[in-house]
Amino acid sequence: MKTTRWLVAAVSLLLVASGAFAEDVAGLPLHVKRLDPTTVRVWVGDYISSTATVAFATSRGIVVVDTTGNPRIDAELRKVIARELGRSDFKVLINTHEHGDHTGGNSVYSDCEIVGHELVGKGMTPNSRNREQVAAWHASRTAELEKNLANLPADSPEGKRLREEVLVNRLGLEALKANPKPVPPTRTFADRMTLSMGDTTFELSYIGGMHTASDIAIFVPEHGILMTGDTMADVWLTDTPGCLASFIAREGVRHDFPLLLENWGLLLQKKDQIKMLITGHWNGELTLKGFEDRVNYVRSLWEGVNKAVAEGKSLADIQTAYRLDTRFPELARSPGCNLRNNYSTILEMWQVVTKQESAAARLYALIDEGAGEDAIHQVVADRNSTPSRYFFLEDQINGYGYRFLQQDKVPQAIAMFKANVELFPGSWNVFDSLGEALLKAGDVAGATAMYEKSLALNPESPSGKEALAKIRGTATK
Ligand SMILES: [Zn+2]
Known part of the structure; x- marks a missing residue:
């Protein structure tokens, strides 16, 4: 009796293990x-x-x-x-x-x-343009994954993971093609x-x-x-x-x-x-402690931003005072939390509290729709008015400039970086970015001048040195 039971258990175990x-x-x-x-x-x-x-x-x-x-x-x-x-x-x-x-x-x-x-x-x-983009992304991603999958042993964990991803991508593509009404x-x-x-x-x-x-x-x-x-x-x-x-x-x-x-x-x-x-x-998974920590974190940020704005503190002051790693060290390495997310969350709260708009986003929209220099200048000039309608972040404006470059919109990128140079004339980095865009447009003389200005502000900038050496090397060849 005992033996039979043991045998049944062993056989069942085997079947489960084999995936039957x-x-x-x-x-x-x-x-x-x-x-x-x-x-x-x-x-x-x-x-x-x-x-x-x-x-x-x-x-x-x-x-x-x-x-x-x-x-x-x-x-x-x-x-x-x-x-x-x-x-x-x-x-x-x-x-x-x-x-x-x-x-x-x-x-x-x-x-x-x-x-x-x-x-x-x-x-x-559904956004039909977006749908086409997503479908194209799924198709190319599936092809890429299939290629990778062919080079992996099918029973390795990496092979199994890839096989799932391929299947999911195929299913996603199938669902997109069917274009069901939401x-x-x-x-x-x-x-x-x-x-x-x-x-x-x-x-x-x-x-x-x-x-x-x-x-x-x-x-x-x-x-x-x-x-x-x-x-x-x-x-x-x-x-x-x-x-x-x-x-x-x-x-x-x-x-x-x-x-x-x-x-x-x-x-x-x-x-x-x-x-x-x-x-x-x-x-x-989520623990009750993880939930409470996140609620308390957002509450501290929200109360902190409101208080700081009332006291006339700047956005930069708040970003420094509420840095994730120094202010909330217990969350700094917790899933979903990082410096970038913390920075963005404070920025969004700042916009809600001050009702200020991002100058970077406004400039990006204006330049993208082909607005003239006057319109761009109005935004730039707002920096000196109190209260100002916009807030100005060098990194954000530069980021939008690179977004134009990624989209191959070089003249638009140049316009964006030029606005940034006007706003932040003491920053070596904005001159460096303008140099990069001008070079891409074929304006070697303009690019050289910008890289030289950038190096004057930061003589140790490796990207500036490298770019100038390259320009001069090509010119002497
Ligand atoms: Zn979601």
Whole structure:
């Protein structure tokens, strides 16, 4: 008897180990994790940072949180959820935010009420030019990955990871080519919303601004589960964190810091009820401490920027006083946090508080649309007015100049760098960049003059020395 049992166990183990029981979805390994008796989390892939869908069986039907970017995968996952929960009365789909890898499979749930923040639909609106670019990117990336894959042993971890990436890229391309009409939420809210599903309550609150404009948190008190979408994570399970990689207020993403902080505060008041925090992708986890640290960090920044502006401090003062590594050393090496993200978040807060616009962004837009010198000069001259409408950052203006260079818009890059030279005549770096653009335009004499000015300000500049030596070398040949 004992022997037989042992034998059965050994054979089962062997079968599992050989993958005989493993299930695939569109060629990708399926993962099913039961969070509690009536809640299941499903995702595909062992390596890629794919979206994890969560489904709750409530007394009023099944509530699903998020889809993947691909309706083919979501149609299969829907079947898996029905099998796991032993029912198929799907009633509600909730989107944690607008990103395609969370809303791309909404069509699979078009028989359900789809709930999300009021800005999800706007964020999903397809931009046909963008779609073509993304399709072209997917096609070239797939070809590149396939080439790399051919040179790797198929059973090596790197080979398996690449194989998944190729598959995902192919699926992405297939979905893009099908060009499905986006299926936006059918029921939206701005600040907070409570969804009662009989024995289960879903407390939804806006927590956007540090990822997209439309992120929400979903708290389910009966299960002690708090879902935070892609807004944050403090533990990586893989070295390719994907969407969860940055905790940052980005340029161009709408912010409402007071509402964000209010809603985070309300969630933290319930922290004793939170038993489990769930992120939007399977490969990043969030601890309650990680959540609290991030909320406290944004609160300190927001209060600090408001106070400093009231005291008449400059943007540079604030950036120095609130540097991540010196002011928040505990977060400096934590996932999603870094100096660049911290810098950008302070910059966004500064703009909200002072209502000042970025001169760099304005100049970029003006030059790009072919505005005349007068218009450009008006912005530059604003530097001397108080209060000024714009804030001027040398690095930001230079960055936009290089963006023009990358787009092969050399005359526009020259105009941008010229404005920067006028604004920051004591900076060796802006002369160096103007020299680079002039050289690209074939203006050797102009470039030489700029490199010479740059070297006069910083005689040790290696790029200036190198450029001049090159120009002179070519000239003497
Ligand atoms: Zn996202």
